Amino acid sequence: MNTTETTMKPISALTAISNELKSENCEKHGNYSSRNLYKTVWSTCPKCAAEQADKRRNEEAEKAAQERHRAWQKRLGEAGIPDRFQNRTLDSYSATSEGQKRALAFATSYADQFDESLKSGRSAIFCGKPGTGKTHLAVGVALQIMKCGRCAMFTTVQRMVRRVKDTFRKNSEESEGDVINMLTYPDLLIIDEIGVQFGSDFEKNLMFDILNERYEKLRPTLLLSNLTAPEIKAFLGERIYDRLREDGGQFVPFDWQSHRGS
Numbered sequence: 001m002n003t004t005e006t007t008m009k010p011i012s013a014l015t016a017i018s019n020e021l022k023s024e025n026c027e028k029h030g031n032y033s034s035r036n037l038y039k040t041v042w043s044t045c046p047k048c049a050a051e052q053a054d055k056r057r058n059e060e061a062e063k064a065a066q067e068r069h070r071a072w073q074k075r076l077g078e079a080g081i082p083d084r085f086q087n088r089t090l091d092s093y094s095a096t097s098e099g100q101k102r103a104l105a106f107a108t109s110y111a112d113q114f115d116e117s118l119k120s121g122r123s124a125i126f127c128g129k130p131g132t133g134k135t136h137l138a139v140g141v142a143l144q145i146m147k148c149g150r151c152a153m154f155t156t157v158q159r160m161v162r163r164v165k166d167t168f169r170k171n172s173e174e175s176e177g178d179v180i181n182m183l184t185y186p187d188l189l190i191i192d193e194i195g196v197q198f199g200s201d202f203e204k205n206l207m208f209d210i211l212n213e214r215y216e217k218l219r220p221t222l223l224l225s226n227l228t229a230p231e232i233k234a235f236l237g238e239r240i241y242d243r244l245r246e247d248g249g250q251f252v253p254f255d256w257q258s259h260r261g262s
């Protein structure tokens with residue numbers, strides 16, 4: 001495809017660019033006119049050159065896409081979103097009943113207006129039986145705001161309690177304050193499984209500390225629970241519950257039957 005030929009043109013060969021052309025043949029693209037570039041160097045098939053440039057561009061784009069994918073996976077890992085929920089977007093939530101449509105509409109507008117919620121610290125409580133899609137919609141909100149550069153974190157009450165209790169061990173590298181800071185830092189914190197077990201005073205105090213810290217920093221929290229509204233109120237304590245509601249925090253019922261059939 002690439003033909004170079006020694007030519008006996010000592011004078012013109014010393015000038016920077018000659019206008020000397022000759023007809024060449026590319027096995028793939030047929031005839032093309034080759035320009036003398038310098039001494040014995042002639043231009044190659046322009047279509048081959050364009051194909052190679054395309055190939056390089058594609059390879060670079062693919063590498064960049066892989067890099068973005070890796071970075072996204074890393075962010076998902078840091079956000080603590082469970083593996084099986086990592087592709088649960090708002091778009092992939094199937095809403096058939098009126099209640100499901102209302103819940104999806106709430107989650108969509110909450111994600112769309114998240115920057116507004118950051119000014120007011122507006123939280124929300126998703127409440128209903130297991131298998132009704134609370135986690136799916138909450139993760140959907142998290143994925144959307146993360147794509148807009150916001151930081152989200154997913155955890156459960158049990159995991160928070162364990163992490164704090166771990167700090168009480170001798171030689172723990174983390175302090176209780178570190179854990180509270182880590183849970184206060186994300187723009188959105190999702191706390192799942194509220195009230196799965198009977199809430200100990202330790203759990204309740206921890207919830208109070210975290211919600212209070214986040215409240216003061218105007219950072220919204222999504223609370224997911226299988227409990228009823230009065231039970232959540234009893235679990236969180238009246239003060240925090242009323243504060244969540246007063247700040248425009250919405251109570252979103254998931255009151256249909258489980259799609260898991262449980």
Ligand SMILES: [Zn+2]
Binds near residue numbers: 026027
């Ligand atoms: Zn060619």
